[in-house]
Amino acid sequence: MTVFDRLEAVFPPDRVITDPVRLRTYECDGLTYHRATPMVVVLPETAEEVAAVVRACAEFGVPFVARGSGTGLSGGALPRSDGVLIVTSRMRRILSVDLDRRQAVVEPGVTNLAITEAVRDRGYYYAPDPSSQQICSIGGNVAENSGGAHCLKYGFTVNHVQALEIVTPDGEIVEISEDDFGYDLLGAFVGSEGTLGIATKITVRLMRAPESVTTLLAAFETIEAGGQAVSSIVGAGILPAAIEMMDALAIEAAEAAVACGYPADAGAVLIVELDGPAPEVESQLAEVIAICVATGSFEQRVAASADERAKIWKGRKSAFAAVGRISPAYIVQDGVVPRTCLGEVLAGIDALQDEFGIRVANVFHAGDGNLHPLVLFDDTAPGEGERAEVVSGRILDLCILHGGSITGEHGVGVDKARYMPRMFTDADLDTMQRVRCAFDPGGRSNPGKVFPTPRLCGEVPRVRKGSPGEIF
Amino acid sequence: MDPELIKDCVHCGFCLPTCPTYVLWGEEMDSPRGRIHLMAQHNEGVEMSPEMAGHFDACLGCMACVTACPSGVQYDRLIEHTRPVVEREHTREPRDRAVRALVFALFPYPRRLRLVKPFTRLNRRLAPFLERVHPTLGALAELTPPRSRTRPLPALVRARGRRRARVGLLTGCVQGAFFPDVNRATARVLALEGCDVVIPRGQGCCGALSLHSGYDARRFAKKTIETFEKAGVGTVVVNAAGCGSSMKDYADVLADDPDWRLRASRLKVRDLAEYLVELGPVAERHPLPMTVAYHDACHLAHAQGVRAQPRELLGEIPDLKVREISESAICCGSAGTYNLFQPAPARELGERKAARVEETGADLLVSANPGCTMQITTAMRRLGRPPIPVAHTAQVLDASLRGLGTVR
Numbered sequence: 001m002t003v004f005d006r007l008e009a010v011f012p013p014d015r016v017i018t019d020p021v022r023l024r025t026y027e028c029d030g031l032t033y034h035r036a037t038p039m040v041v042v043l044p045e046t047a048e049e050v051a052a053v054v055r056a057c058a059e060f061g062v063p064f065v066a067r068g069s070g071t072g073l074s075g076g077a078l079p080r081s082d083g084v085l086i087v088t089s090r091m092r093r094i095l096s097v098d099l100d101r102r103q104a105v106v107e108p109g110v111t112n113l114a115i116t117e118a119v120r121d122r123g124y125y126y127a128p129d130p131s132s133q134q135i136c137s138i139g140g141n142v143a144e145n146s147g148g149a150h151c152l153k154y155g156f157t158v159n160h161v162q163a164l165e166i167v168t169p170d171g172e173i174v175e176i177s178e179d180d181f182g183y184d185l186l187g188a189f190v191g192s193e194g195t196l197g198i199a200t201k202i203t204v205r206l207m208r209a210p211e212s213v214t215t216l217l218a219a220f221e222t223i224e225a226g227g228q229a230v231s232s233i234v235g236a237g238i239l240p241a242a243i244e245m246m247d248a249l250a251i252e253a254a255e256a257a258v259a260c261g262y263p264a265d266a267g268a269v270l271i272v273e274l275d276g277p278a279p280e281v282e283s284q285l286a287e288v289i290a291i292c293v294a295t296g297s298f299e300q301r302v303a304a305s306a307d308e309r310a311k312i313w314k315g316r317k318s319a320f321a322a323v324g325r326i327s328p329a330y331i332v333q334d335g336v337v338p339r340t341c342l343g344e345v346l347a348g349i350d351a352l353q354d355e356f357g358i359r360v361a362n363v364f365h366a367g368d369g370n371l372h373p374l375v376l377f378d379d380t381a382p383g384e385g386e387r388a389e390v391v392s393g394r395i396l397d398l399c400i401l402h403g404g405s406i407t408g409e410h411g412v413g414v415d416k417a418r419y420m421p422r423m424f425t426d427a428d429l430d431t432m433q434r435v436r437c438a439f440d441p442g443g444r445s446n447p448g449k450v451f452p453t454p455r456l457c458g459e460v461p462r463v464r465k466g467s468p469g470e471i472f
Numbered sequence: 473m474d475p476e477l478i479k480d481c482v483h484c485g486f487c488l489p490t491c492p493t494y495v496l497w498g499e500e501m502d503s504p505r506g507r508i509h510l511m512a513q514h515n516e517g518v519e520m521s522p523e524m525a526g527h528f529d530a531c532l533g534c535m536a537c538v539t540a541c542p543s544g545v546q547y548d549r550l551i552e553h554t555r556p557v558v559e560r561e562h563t564r565e566p567r568d569r570a571v572r573a574l575v576f577a578l579f580p581y582p583r584r585l586r587l588v589k590p591f592t593r594l595n596r597r598l599a600p601f602l603e604r605v606h607p608t609l610g611a612l613a614e615l616t617p618p619r620s621r622t623r624p625l626p627a628l629v630r631a632r633g634r635r636r637a638r639v640g641l642l643t644g645c646v647q648g649a650f651f652p653d654v655n656r657a658t659a660r661v662l663a664l665e666g667c668d669v670v671i672p673r674g675q676g677c678c679g680a681l682s683l684h685s686g687y688d689a690r691r692f693a694k695k696t697i698e699t700f701e702k703a704g705v706g707t708v709v710v711n712a713a714g715c716g717s718s719m720k721d722y723a724d725v726l727a728d729d730p731d732w733r734l735r736a737s738r739l740k741v742r743d744l745a746e747y748l749v750e751l752g753p754v755a756e757r758h759p760l761p762m763t764v765a766y767h768d769a770c771h772l773a774h775a776q777g778v779r780a781q782p783r784e785l786l787g788e789i790p791d792l793k794v795r796e797i798s799e800s801a802i803c804c805g806s807a808g809t810y811n812l813f814q815p816a817p818a819r820e821l822g823e824r825k826a827a828r829v830e831e832t833g834a835d836l837l838v839s840a841n842p843g844c845t846m847q848i849t850t851a852m853r854r855l856g857r858p859p860i861p862v863a864h865t866a867q868v869l870d871a872s873l874r875g876l877g878t879v880r
Contacts, residue, residue: 021501021521022501022527024509024513025500025506025509030485069488087500089498089500090497092498109498111489135486135488136485320542321484321486321541321542325543330482
């Protein structure tokens with residue numbers, strides 16, 4: 001008896017993939033830099049089926065990795081060649097919508113945007129909006145605690161998930177909710193990157209669509225001037241729904257991809273979206289425009305219609321993939337710095353470009369200091385990929401140096417596990433590992449992710465060796 | 473399969489939600505991103521296994537992914553290059569080969585299509601039997617529309633009022649044989665808008681069916697170019713989305729031959745709606761008090777980028793309300809020969825589309841492609857709902873321009 005026999009007993013043949021050619025199409029997610037062909041792929045349709053796979057994995061000591069739409073940018077859904085890949089793309093039913101309680105219950109494979117589409121005509125929406133919202137799955141959002149442009153005002157996935165049904169790494173189906181007493185298990189689970197189990201049912205908060213939304217596109221000659229405007233806006237006590245910034249290279253790419261019509265000669269553009277009651281939005285808009293002008297903006301456009309607003313956002317939301325038009329290959333980096341250090345860090349990135357001869361396009365959620373530098377390189381030019389990797393890593397060093405973080409919203413995954421020790425001490429990492437072991441003592445749930453050196457739970461926290469239970 | 477074109481894909485997945493087969497099955501290898509991955513594997517030397525061929529065959533070629541892609545991946549080129557490789561390297565079952573041969577011996581030949589037309593009534597009754605012989609034959613019998621009277625079109629329809637242009641009209645194979653009224657309406661609308669309409673006799677297939685299925689379309693392309701050159705027209709107006717999109721690709725189809733490439737590039741091809749908007753309206757629009765739903769044919773919306781023009785034309789008709797169909801980017805499953813060779817997913821997609829059309833509550837569905845019209849009509853019939861009548865944009869305009877008050 002092998003894990004294959006068990007899976008074939010549970011699933012019809014069209015939902016267990018073993019053909020090597022088919023398996024290889026699952027070898028990477030949105031981060032193509034890391035690849036591994038899974039041993040087997042299963043496509044469950046119910047929580048019970050997910051639990052059955054996980055139990056089979058437990059029985060045969062096989063690791064498993066969950067995958068939604070495969071759009072993650074940190075390799076969080078990178079398969080294990082000795083493991084089972086559990087793909088939730090067929091679990092895509094919206095189970096219930098309760099507008100009185102302002103919540104929806106959905107399966108993990110439902111796309112982020114599909115939730116909003118289901119309730120939009122009734123005046124509601126789901127707030128977190130990653131740029132990939134048209135395809136990224138809500139299960140993946142839970143795993144990565146995904147953000148998006150509007151997280152500045154409304155918070156991340158963790159602020160919008162009210163309850164979860166999860167399959168634990170030993171195959172038990174349990175429910176955790178924000179109404180539970182005791183430890184905040186929901187808080188621990190959201191953002192755990194698949195290391196604590198698999199979410200099979202998600203209860204999300206629905207928000208009332210704001211009365212008024214207005215979007216401003218302001219062009220600046222330099223990125224520093226744009227950064228100054230961001231600081232001044234926030235400093236004036238205004239909390240926009242989003243403040244996004246793109247530099248000249250990112251603008252060029254977006255223009256090539258979607259002809260978004262941003263001012264051609266801008267060194268940076270700022271997208272500021274304000275929402276709320278109409279009079280408030282109106283007065284804040286005037287204030288924001290005044291601040292932009294005062295900090296050197298040479299052109300300001302206010303979207304006059306929903307179409308114009310969509311067009312402004314289209315340039316920003318397609319920016320990552322659009323960079324494919326101006327560069328054969330690129331790395332999407334994700335780091336965070338305190339907003340007040342934006343200028344310095346951007347100057348640092350500039351210096352890195354010169355030092356290594358590598359171009360970097362900057363796209364970022366300026367309002368909360370979440371940078372998304374796109375490190376461009378030609379993968380056919382010898383050595384360029386390696387140099388790009390170095391630049392990419394140095395950018396994270398800059399973030400840490402300025403008191404920031406190695407990830408804002410893309411997660412650690414497999415890609416950034418090696419940077420974890422730069423930000424956390426051994427004691428920090430051991431403590432995290434203990435949390436993980438409490439859920440997954442067998443280390444089967446997405447092993448090799450998040451932590452720099454995968455260790456079995458039995459041997460994990462070194463401090464435990466002497467006297468278990470006593471850490472300090 | 474050009475590795476340079478494959479490299480453009482950055483694996484972001486933005487294409488997935490618009491891919492009909494991904495929508496149906498949620499599997500990576502039946503998504504554009506997955507199929508590009510399979511193409512890359514084939515380039516690396518992985519053989520064209522029946523499994524791999526199956527995933528390429530399952531692609532509808534609807535090009536919704538081309539619209540969705542922010543990186544500008546030319547999936548249309550990629551799949552067009554892949555299909556002939558599948559035909560060369562993958563051996564189909566003898567019975568599959570036989571029905572393919574039958575379809576390709578019948579459809580691209582308007583005269584043969586007209587010959588089998590008298591049997592269409594019998595066809596539908598035979599459908600269950602034919603289905604057992606081969607699913608393609610069953611689908612063929614089920615899809616055939618009821619008989620309609622064919623009257624020959626004049627070789628020239630003169631402009632009404634001041635002459636503004638002189639254009640050729642492609643009559644098409646399926647359009648000509650099964651929807652002759654659409655061609656008549658198209659000619660009238662063009663004439664009423666001030667065009668001399670030249671309708672060369674003896675037109676053959678434009679090559680769309682072959683081109684979109686991996687067969688050589690060059691013979692058809694050359695003959696069509698020749699026909700319109702002889703007729704002395706520089707612009708050809710096309711009212712079938714699939715034909716228009718393949719004719720716009722003639723220069724690529726004939727890229728190997730510089731002389732033919734030049735002749736292809738001299739021929740201006742326009743979809744009817746695209747052409748009418750370029751020309752600008754002069755004829756009076758009479759009211760049509762009805763509600764219509766406009767269906768985006770993939771080869772119009774995704775392949776030719778013609779979305780706004782038909783809506784604009786319909787919007788100009790007084791008293792006519794235009795409703796949008798949700799999920800409009802998702803293919804109805806017709807996709808050239810797809811509903812013949814892949815009847816099961818095609819039926820699922822057809823029923824999904826029919827349900828979305830029904831949700832609009834429209835009195836009439838407007839579809840600018842004969843394949844879509846047959847597919848959606850059949851799906852509505854299969855669902856057992858009261859079928860919504862379907863008309864071509866040309867027929868709606870014709871009714872308005874002639875003041876008929878309704879679309880027949």
